[in-house]
Amino acid sequence: MRILYIIPARAGSKGLPGKNTKILGDKPLISHTIEFVLKNIKENDELCISTDDDIIFSIAKDLGVEIPFKRPAELATDTATTYDVIIHALKFYEERGQFFDCVMLLQVTSPLRAKTDLDNVILSYDNDTDMVVTVKESKENPYFTLFEEDKNGLLVKSKISNFQRRQDCPNVFAFNGSMYLMNVLSLKKGSMNEFKRIKKVIMPNERSVDVDTMADWILLEYYFSNFNTN
Known part of the structure; x- marks a missing residue:
């Protein structure tokens, strides 16, 4: 099985400006991924980093990674979809x-993913699967609190x-943004969004922070300081 690893990282961000290059620990956030x-x-x-950010080009170069193209402007807007970015990268190769499975x-x-998470994702995949995705167990439940x-x-x-207790409701899961x-x-x-054959790999909450706001960033820093990939 040949895999194209894609890291999408456009320059713009409204929720937390500059978050992709914000320093986590002693290095830019994107460096961890x-x-x-x-x-x-x-x-x-x-490995393909899809970006329009010159700073990210520089970060990747320092890590020995050559970015093969600069993401087109039309794919770096607020309305551009991740799907469009993926298809653009596949067509480029x-x-x-170069073809990938x-x-x-x-x-x-x-960024708080571990090798065991990656291994579990790959082991869960087969040719009859559309996607294996990492998730977290959701505290909020559509049968009870949504x-x-x-x-x-x-x-x-x-x-x-008619559930009277959240504990009696079916378990529900939320994509945690780590790996697809x-x-x-x-x-x-x-x-x-059209996939029907989706499998999950559950990750713990402490490895399931997805940063979009400053509050998310503060939580990420807390878990990062206690994070162990082993």
Whole structure:
């Protein structure tokens, strides 16, 4: 199985400006994900950093990674989708005669991943799977604590149920943003939102921080200071 590892990292960010290059520990945030891939990538695999940020080009170069292209401006806007970024990268390599079985998407903003998490994702994959994704168990539950607003402006449960205790509700899971291993053939048929055959790998909450706000960053720093990848 040949994997294209993609790290998407555009320059703009409204929630926490400059978060991809913000210093975590003693290095830029993106360096943690790049180094994770470099430690675990197989000889036949490929690492692709998709970015329009000159600072990230410099960071990658210092780590010995050559970024093969600069992300086009139309794929670096607030409206551009991750799916578009993935397809652009696949086409770039295929036009140069390089083909992959899977894409492994790693978000810069979810850096607290361990080798065991990666191993579990890869072991869970087979050719009949659209995607294996890392998740966390969700505290919020659509049967109990999640509500939607109806046409009258009143709150109704997202999933109608008669559960009296949250503990009795079915377990629900949330993507934690860490790793998405996707079948290339499935990607060419449609976006991740259309996938039907999805498997999960559960990661603990302390490795499931996805940074979008300063509050997320403070939590990330706390877990990072206590994080052990073994």
